[in-house]
Amino acid sequence: xxxxxxxxxxxxxxxxxxxxxxxxTAGLAGERFLRAIxxxxxxxxxxxxxxGITYVPARQFCERCLDELDEWLDxxxxxxxxxxxxxFENLDGTAREEPEVVAFIRLGxxxxxxxxxxxxxxxxxxxxxxxxxxxxxTERQGSILDIAYFRPTSP
Amino acid sequence: MGMRKVAVVxxxxxxxxxxxQETGKELSWQAARMALASCEMTLDDIQAVCLGxxxxxxxxxxxxxxxxxxxxxxxxxxxMRSYVGGGTGVFAPIQGWYHVASGLFDAVLVVCxxxxxxxxxxxxxxxxxxxxxTTERPLKPNLLWIFAMExxxxxxxxxxxxxxxxxxxxxxxxxxxxxxxxxxxxxDITVEDVLxxxxxxxxxxxxxxxxxxxxxxxxxxxxxxxxxxVTDKPVWIQGVGWxxxxxxWTNRDLAYPRYVEYAARMAYEMAGIKEPRKxxxxxxxxxxxxxxxxxxxxxxxxxxxxxxxxxxxDGVSLRDGDMPVCPSGGLLGVGNPIAAxxxxxxxxxxxxxxxxxxxxxxxxxxxxxxxxxxxxxxxxGTVVIMGTNP
Ligand SMILES: [Zn+2]
Numbered sequence: 001x002x003x004x005x006x007x008x009x010x011x012x013x014x015x016x017x018x019x020x021x022x023x024x025t026a027g028l029a030g031e032r033f034l035r036a037i038x039x040x041x042x043x044x045x046x047x048x049x050x051x052g053i054t055y056v057p058a059r060q061f062c063e064r065c066l067d068e069l070d071e072w073l074d075x076x077x078x079x080x081x082x083x084x085x086x087x088f089e090n091l092d093g094t095a096r097e098e099p100e101v102v103a104f105i106r107l108g109x110x111x112x113x114x115x116x117x118x119x120x121x122x123x124x125x126x127x128x129x130x131x132x133x134x135x136x137x138t139e140r141q142g143s144i145l146d147i148a149y150f151r152p153t154s155p
Numbered sequence: 156m157g158m159r160k161v162a163v164v165x166x167x168x169x170x171x172x173x174x175x176q177e178t179g180k181e182l183s184w185q186a187a188r189m190a191l192a193s194c195e196m197t198l199d200d201i202q203a204v205c206l207g208x209x210x211x212x213x214x215x216x217x218x219x220x221x222x223x224x225x226x227x228x229x230x231x232x233x234x235m236r237s238y239v240g241g242g243t244g245v246f247a248p249i250q251g252w253y254h255v256a257s258g259l260f261d262a263v264l265v266v267c268x269x270x271x272x273x274x275x276x277x278x279x280x281x282x283x284x285x286x287x288x289t290t291e292r293p294l295k296p297n298l299l300w301i302f303a304m305e306x307x308x309x310x311x312x313x314x315x316x317x318x319x320x321x322x323x324x325x326x327x328x329x330x331x332x333x334x335x336x337x338x339x340x341x342x343d344i345t346v347e348d349v350l351x352x353x354x355x356x357x358x359x360x361x362x363x364x365x366x367x368x369x370x371x372x373x374x375x376x377x378x379x380x381x382x383x384x385v386t387d388k389p390v391w392i393q394g395v396g397w398x399x400x401x402x403x404w405t406n407r408d409l410a411y412p413r414y415v416e417y418a419a420r421m422a423y424e425m426a427g428i429k430e431p432r433k434x435x436x437x438x439x440x441x442x443x444x445x446x447x448x449x450x451x452x453x454x455x456x457x458x459x460x461x462x463x464x465x466x467x468x469d470g471v472s473l474r475d476g477d478m479p480v481c482p483s484g485g486l487l488g489v490g491n492p493i494a495a496x497x498x499x500x501x502x503x504x505x506x507x508x509x510x511x512x513x514x515x516x517x518x519x520x521x522x523x524x525x526x527x528x529x530x531x532x533x534x535x536g537t538v539v540i541m542g543t544n545p
Contacts, residue, residue, distance in 0.1 A: 016292060018284045021275040022215035027178030060185045063225035066191070066198050 011118070026142075029060040032072070034152040037147065038140040043081040043132065045108040054108035078153055079105040084116065084124060105130055105150055118151035129153055158256040160545045162382035162389035163248075165194030166502040171337045171490030174272040175369035175376045179214045182371040183226030183268045186495075188375035189227075190264065194385050200377075202260040204229040206236040207247030207267040209493035209530070212281035215273040227266040227373075241443065241530025242397070243267065244372070244497015245537035249395045251376040252539075256392075261378040268371040269492035286534065291404075299364070301533070302358035305409045306446040312410035315449075315460025317358050321349035322467035323445035324362050327481045331488020333514035336499075338368055338490035349445075365443045366455055366506035368490035372498040374505070379545070388509045393523070393544040394428070396421030400534035407534060415454025415529065415536035416453060422525075422538040423456075431456050435540070436521035437507050439500035441528040442485040451527055452480065454536065479517045482507060488515065497528035497537070504541050 028035055029046065036042045044148035045054045046069035048062035056075055059070055060062065088096055101116040116130060133151035142147040167189025169175075169182050170533040176184070183206075191197060206227045211219045220236025227234070237243065237250045244267045251265040271278040282298045309315065324344075331340035344362075352362040384391040398417035400407050419431070428434045440451035449463035457478065458466055466472040472480035483489055483503035486496045504524035506512040529535065 014289050016288045018281070020212060020215065020284075022273045023275045024215065024273055025176050027176060027181050029181070030178065031176065060224070061188075063228075063230045064198075064232075066184060066188050066228055068188075077381060088326050 015153045027060065029058050033058045034142045034144070037134070037144075038142045041077070041134045042074050042114075043077055043107060044072050045110070047071040047073060054080040056108035056110035057112070075108045078129055078155075079107040079111060079124055081116070081128050081130055082111065083126060086121070102149065105129070112147075114147060115149040116151065123152065129151070129155060159258055159391045160294070160379045161252050161255045161376055162379065162545075163374050163501075163505050163541065164377050164382055164389055165190045165387045166373065167193055168189075168336050168499060168502055169370050171338045171368045171370040171492055171495070173338065173366065173368060175270065177369075179216070179219070179223050179268050179270040180226035182270065182369065183223050183266050183373075186268070186371035186373040187226065187228045187264060187266050188479065190375050194375050195412050196262070196375060196385060198228050201232065201262050201264045202229060203233040203254055203263045205247050205250045205254065205263055206234065207237065207238070207243040207265070207494040207498065209240055209243055209269055210281055210285070211269045213269055213278055213493070223266075223268055223393040226317060228264050228269070231347065233260075235433045239242065239397070239535045239537065241441070242497065242528045242535040242537040243494040243530060243537055244499070245501060245526055245528035246397060247494065247498060248376065248392075248539055249372065249397060249499050249537065252392045252395055255376055261381050264373060265376055265496035265498070266371065266373045266523065267300060267494040269495050271367045271492060271534060272369050286504045299359060300356040301404070302444055303359045306358055308409040308446065309446055309450060309493050315461060315464055317350060318346060319464040319468060320446045321346045321441070324349045324487050326473060327384070327442060327445075327448070327466050327485040327487040328362075329488075330335070330415055330482055330515065331484020334484045334489050334506045336370070337484050337488055338366055339488050340484055341488075342441075346510045359444065363445050365486035365491035367497075368492040368496075370490060370492035370495045372495045372502055374498065374502060378521065381533050385471055388403060390541050390543065391510045391540065393542045394422035394424070394426030394499050394538075394540040395427070396536075396538040398536050399531065402532050402534065404533070411460060412450050412454040412536060414534055415451055415538075416456065418536035418538045419438045419455045419527070422540050426540045426542075428540070435478070435523055435525050436519075437482060437504060437517055437524035438480045438483070439483060439503050439524065439526040440480065441497065441500070442481055442487050443491055445487060447529065448481065448485065455525065455527060456537070474515070474517050482512070482515050482517050484515075493530075497526075500528065501539055501541070508541060508543050
């Protein structure tokens with residue numbers, strides 16, 4: 001079934017739109033987190049010793065005790081696949097020739113949701129170790145997509 | 156009524172800025188942390204969290220309440236976002252009040268946040284989307300021209316001039332010069348400056364309107380036994396009220412906000428107030444436009460109809476007048492990050508009644524104050540009355 005299946009008995013429509021354009025700030029922590037990816041190819045976490053949690057992506061404060069987090073650490077670029085899915089259809093309902101793989105990669109006590117690539121679908125498994133592949137430095141824009149994707153790796 | 160007494164014991168506030176680097180989460184966290192620190196409490200002492208924030212469109216995050224929850228300190232706690240548009244900042248503490256008054260919780264954190272600079276190119280654009288999609292939106296209404304029509308009707312009904320109303324903007328922007336978090340404080344502004352500022356939609360000039368802003372405010376609200384443990388200066392919630400008029404702009408009295416009167420009467424009855432003009436010492440009515448302060452003072456029964464501008468002209472509503480109005484500097488002077496601006500008014504009454512308002516302190520040790528906000532589709536009134544006695 002297509003995601004855009006039509007209802008044949010629908011009443012007549014008045015067309016309108018909710019035009020929204022936004023310009024976000026990355027925030028105090030977000031600015032520093034994204035700069036570390038862009039400038040250094042590093043993924044940073046921040047640590048709350050009181051609660052024993054390493055937040056990834058790094059945050060400005062601990063959500064459990066509201067302490068300010070000034071202990072930042074490089075959590076490396078390798079993490080385990082915590083879960084994944086395979087996307088067989090595009091948003092407009094058309095079929096993909098090859099499924100896209102998206103995964104939640106565990107880093108510190110958090111992690112990133114990102115794409116997996118350079119992978120044989122038969123090898124895909126929860127618990128497998130993957131590593132970040134960064135775009136060339138000249139193409140990075142301070143975006144989470146400066147990490148092009150994650151790919152399988154060994155310890 | 157079988158309700159428990161509820162006190163405000165702590166408050167915190169970020170600077171109100173035109174565009175903050177902080178995310179909405181980070182602004183919420185700063186205010187929450189300041190409020191807890193101000194009464195030497197920690198998040199462990201808080202049993203539930205109430206969040207107030209206006210349309211999702213401003214921060215440009217849908218389910219904004221959930222998005223802001225970590226900054227508000229809601230992790231692992233009962234949490235709910237309340238939302239009545241511009242009235243939210245005075246409704247969120249009402250939600251905090253009934254959480255505690257009901258006996259359900261002994262200590263709650265109330266956080267209000269707005270980051271209006273995300274909406275591009277201007278937050279007014281968000282208001283294109285709140286009107287009826289078939290009868291109104293094709294005309295591309297925004298709040299500036301909708302309120303210009305309300306101001307015009309108010310002026311016409313009572314024979315009020317733009318100059319009369321400009322005194323309110325002058326008073327509030329001068330007051331805000333003493334607020335450390337203010338965006339538009341100006342001790343030297345004059346009526347001529349207001350009248351000569353850029354004309355936006357007649358009769359509204361730029362200085363008749365509050366600025367779009369980013370900011371957050373938080374309060375700690377507790378039951379009586381907790382209040383006695385943490386402070387010797389609790390400020391008590393004496394009355395709350397809220398009321399809604401019709402959603403149809405065209406079926407409302409634009410010269411008189413009846414819904415504000417209904418909300419005020421509910422709060423006065425709860426507080427046992429018979430003669431509000433004699434029994435309320437400080438007022439923080441909602442002032443996104445200068446004429447709205449007047450509108451609201453009349454709806455609150457604190458001025459005769461059509462007579463509110465005279466309070467500013469005669470100096471009655473100045474900080475050292477008989478009935479100080481917006482001693483904080485209001486939305487016109489401090490800024491208008493919608494929900495945060497409303498809660499700022501409640502925080503101002505808290506600081507004033509404790510004698511902690513610094514350069515803004517009104518003389519004479521005020522005993523009772525009222526904060527009010529207005530919003531939804533321009534038809535909700537929300538009122539909180541606070542006092543030094545329970
Ligand atoms: Zn912590």
